[in-house]
Amino acid sequence: MLKANNISGGYDTTPILKNISFSVSKGKFLGILGPNGCGKSTLLKIISGLLKPTSGNVLIDEVDINKYTSRQLAQKMTVLPQLHTAAFSSTVRETVSIGRYPHQSGFFSSWSNEDEHSVMKAMEQTAVKKFEHTFIEYLSGGEKQRVFIAQALAQSSDLLLLDEPTNHLDIAHQKQILDMIRKEVTDNGLTVVSVFHDINLASLYCDELLLMEKGTVRAFGEPHEVLIEHQIKDVYEARISLQAHPEQPKPQMTILPDVKKEASEKKVLRDHIKIKEEYVELKLNFPLRVLSSAVHNAGLGWYSNFINRTVKADYNIDKVKEEFLQYLLDEGFSPTNTVGMMTAVDTKNAVIKQYNASFGDVFVIVTAGIGNAIDVSQAYKHEDSLHIGTINTWVVINGKLSDEAFVQAMMTATEAKTKALQQEKVYDFRSNSIATSTPTDSLLVAATQQGPLMQYGGPITDVGKVIGRGVFEATKEAIQIYRKGD
Numbered sequence: 103m104l105k106a107n108n109i110s111g112g113y114d115t116t117p118i119l120k121n122i123s124f125s126v127s128k129g130k131f132l133g134i135l136g137p138n139g140c141g142k143s144t145l146l147k148i149i150s151g152l153l154k155p156t157s158g159n160v161l162i163d164e165v166d167i168n169k170y171t172s173r174q175l176a177q178k179m180t181v182l183p184q185l186h187t188a189a190f191s192s193t194v195r196e197t198v199s200i201g202r203y204p205h206q207s208g209f210f211s212s213w214s215n216e217d218e219h220s221v222m223k224a225m226e227q228t229a230v231k232k233f234e235h236t237f238i239e240y241l242s243g244g245e246k247q248r249v250f251i252a253q254a255l256a257q258s259s260d261l262l263l264l265d266e267p268t269n270h271l272d273i274a275h276q277k278q279i280l281d282m283i284r285k286e287v288t289d290n291g292l293t294v295v296s297v298f299h300d301i302n303l304a305s306l307y308c309d310e311l312l313l314m315e316k317g318t319v320r321a322f323g324e325p326h327e328v329l330i331e332h333q334i335k336d337v338y339e340a341r342i343s344l345q346a347h348p349e350q351p352k353p354q355m356t357i358l359p360d361v362k363k364e365a366s367e368k369k370v371l372r373d374h375i376k377i378k379e380e381y382v383e384l385k386l387n388f389p390l391r392v393l394s395s396a397v398h399n400a401g402l403g404w405y406s407n408f409i410n411r412t413v414k415a416d417y418n419i420d421k422v423k424e425e426f427l428q429y430l431l432d433e434g435f436s437p438t439n440t441v442g443m444m445t446a447v448d449t450k451n452a453v454i455k456q457y458n459a460s461f462g463d464v465f466v467i468v469t470a471g472i473g474n475a476i477d478v479s480q481a482y483k484h485e486d487s488l489h490i491g492t493i494n495t496w497v498v499i500n501g502k503l504s505d506e507a508f509v510q511a512m513m514t515a516t517e518a519k520t521k522a523l524q525q526e527k528v529y530d531f532r533s534n535s536i537a538t539s540t541p542t543d544s545l546l547v548a549a550t551q552q553g554p555l556m557q558y559g560g561p562i563t564d565v566g567k568v569i570g571r572g573v574f575e576a577t578k579e580a581i582q583i584y585r586k587g588d
């Protein structure tokens with residue numbers, strides 16, 4: 103559909119672009135990325151024919167753009183530049199209708215049904231129909247931007263060139279416009295080339311990305327091929343981190359600010375852990391990085407408060423999320439800053455152990471209810487519903503763990519717990535074999551993220567050794583306490 107061959111060019115004697123080549127197939131969405139001044143808009147101007155390249159050429163449908171008349175070119179492609187102003191005072195409807203000019207055959211040509219349909223559809227798609235008779239100068243920046251997008255869509259060409267289409271738009275309208283453009287690409291075969299400043303939006307919506315650096319192509323390919331951490335850091339000269347998007351297989355970027363670290367040391371002490379009547383509590387005035395399978399705020403996050411709450415054995419678990427949230431509010435915990443677990447074990451039976459490691463102290467806190475213990479390898483043979491009868495384990499580390507170390511710490515802790523069950527001869531009475539867990543065990547690994555980075559958390563690492571020993575010893579003790587109370 104669009105092909106750029108070895109384009110070089112710029113303004114008068116200033117060369118900006120050097121040897122840029124790429125192609126976009128019909129029905130694809132290409133995003134152009136790069137830092138300020140790298141030549142994104144200049145490239146768009148050359149592709150659209152507004153600026154002549156000093157060498158190289160641009161083909162649309164295999165034909166050099168210079169071979170098209172300006173009317174033919176306007177029917178082939180629509181350009182929405184970065185900065186646009188209405189030439190004279192006009193209504194939204196009149197502004198959008200300008201998009202139809204390339205389809206009019208002469209000065210007195212009449213307004214066709216197709217023209218009317220295209221203008222109405224474009225106004226509806228961009229949600230500006232309600233402003234149809236309003237003068238454009240009375241609209242907000244974001245509303246104006248949507249009107250110009252409507253004008254571009256009304257032109258009904260096969261190729262749409264956009265320069266930062268979501269400029270001025272709030273997140274709902276960014277989503278609305280990009281969803282709509284994406285739909286035109288996927289359903290109707292529209293081809294789109296767009297400059298983006300927002301790397302995450304480009305990654306989410308584009309099929310391919312072109313990353314520019316100082317007038318050249320640094321990378322071209324699918325988002326996961328272009329958005330590579332060191333490459334983005336290098337080109338934008340900014341510290342960033344890439345993560346997976348929660349729903350789409352598209353990388354997403356987070357800026358890592360270079361703010362000065364607070365001077366105060368963040369250290370978890372034994373005094374921070376308290377056994378109260380209804381829960382075991384760890385309350386801090388700084389957050390820990392946490393990975394957990396808790397009832398409230400499971401997953402990966404940063405939290406300052408932690409509770410392991412004792413509930414009655416007949417607790418109704420059907421509405422556990424709502425009930426737990428209300429409990430946190432009633433007890434004065436911030437729901438967005440608290441991780442919560444539940445157990446039927448009395449809080450006075452909680453085992454708290456402290457280990458002094460080379461990198462800092464590690465705390466292991468366990469409550470063990472083993473009435474429901476199960477052998478994971480035999481579980482498929484039995485029908486079972488969820489009960490409160492569970493082993494809850496917290497591992498709180500004064501140290502800095504990588505993501506790998508967090509996951510390995512979870513594995514190490516689980517293995518140590520299973521070994522404790524084995525040594526204590528905890529049985530699964532359904533299958534009459536040694537149990538490996540209960541069906542509802544919960545685990546939390548939390549770290550201050552201060553001090554030297556610990557890359558791994560397996561059994562032979564410094565942190566893994568403490569976790570292995572600590573969880574084994576604390577679980578054994580908690581099981582013995584539970585049995586005494588039987």
Ligand SMILES: Nc1ncnc2c1ncn2[C@@H]1O[C@H](COP(=O)(O)OP(=O)(O)OP(=O)(O)O)[C@@H](O)[C@H]1O
Nearest residue numbers: 113116118136137138139140141142143144145184
């Ligand atoms: N009309 C012009 N005459 C001379 N130089 C220009 C002109 N327009 C842009 N430039 C220069 O060309 C270079 C590339 O500009 P361009 O607008 O293509 O960058 P960009 O990547 O789109 O930047 P931004 O992200 O800031 O919009 C810049 O150094 C700019 O100053």
